[in-house]
Amino acid sequence: MNDVATTPLPEDQVTLGDSRVRTSNYERYKGRKGITDRVGIISSALLRGYNYFYEGQGGQKTLFRAPTNPETLKLVKSILGEPTQRFGILLFHYSTDESGEVLDTEKLRGKIKIWVISESRYEELTLMNRQWPLLDTGYDGAQYDLNINCTEENFQRMTFTPCSTALWKKKEQWYQTLKGDEAKAKERLRWALGRELKDEEIMKMLGKSGPSPTTSSDSVGEIDLSDIIEEK
Numbered sequence: 001m002n003d004v005a006t007t008p009l010p011e012d013q014v015t016l017g018d019s020r021v022r023t024s025n026y027e028r029y030k031g032r033k034g035i036t037d038r039v040g041i042i043s044s045a046l047l048r049g050y051n052y053f054y055e056g057q058g059g060q061k062t063l064f065r066a067p068t069n070p071e072t073l074k075l076v077k078s079i080l081g082e083p084t085q086r087f088g089i090l091l092f093h094y095s096t097d098e099s100g101e102v103l104d105t106e107k108l109r110g111k112i113k114i115w116v117i118s119e120s121r122y123e124e125l126t127l128m129n130r131q132w133p134l135l136d137t138g139y140d141g142a143q144y145d146l147n148i149n150c151t152e153e154n155f156q157r158m159t160f161t162p163c164s165t166a167l168w169k170k171k172e173q174w175y176q177t178l179k180g181d182e183a184k185a186k187e188r189l190r191w192a193l194g195r196e197l198k199d200e201e202i203m204k205m206l207g208k209s210g211p212s213p214t215t216s217s218d219s220v221g222e223i224d225l226s227d228i229i230e231e232k
Helices: 002-006 070-080 119-129 172-192 199-206
Strands: 036-041 046-055 061-066 084-094 110-117 146-152 156-164 221-223
Touching: 046 070, 046 172, 070 199, 084 119, 084 172, 110 119, 119 156, 172 199
Parallel strands: none
Antiparallel strands: 036 084, 036 146, 046 061, 046 084, 046 221, 084 110, 146 156
């Protein structure tokens, strides 16, 4: 009886809570007041997006990417102003206690999460990155996890403290597993930086007529964290 209970299930069969199951429902990372989280950045580069936040009649809210058609962008700027620059990162949020202590250093427990940050937070992390590398540069590359303490939830005010190591790189199997999930999570990250709407969809939403429809290209590009972006 015990032998039957401990026999591994075939690959096409799983139980609820099975450790072999990895879902693609990537949550957004948000700090909780008074709680310290430990995170490791699994991204080797950030995604950058220029987007608008529009609140229409009835309170309907839409986050959309800035159009790449110059004529459409000019019209949108005349109505909504300059687009906002935001950045997306993929984190591994460790399972910890409320003070940020990992519950079991011999097991990699936690979740991959999406973190969308502002220009000011980008600059804050850039300064830290110069002394404590935060991005992934390979299994053997120098990197540090972060302890994040949230002091205010609504505006996500936080303090950052580098950890002594990047725990997710303690074992190569852990590293390879998370990097294998990165491509799937990246698609969700792109979506989090704003919907890509066609020109005619944007104009209809704003109640305006615009230039002839064009095929829009992706306005999200990869950048590194080596220095602060120069404004042009």
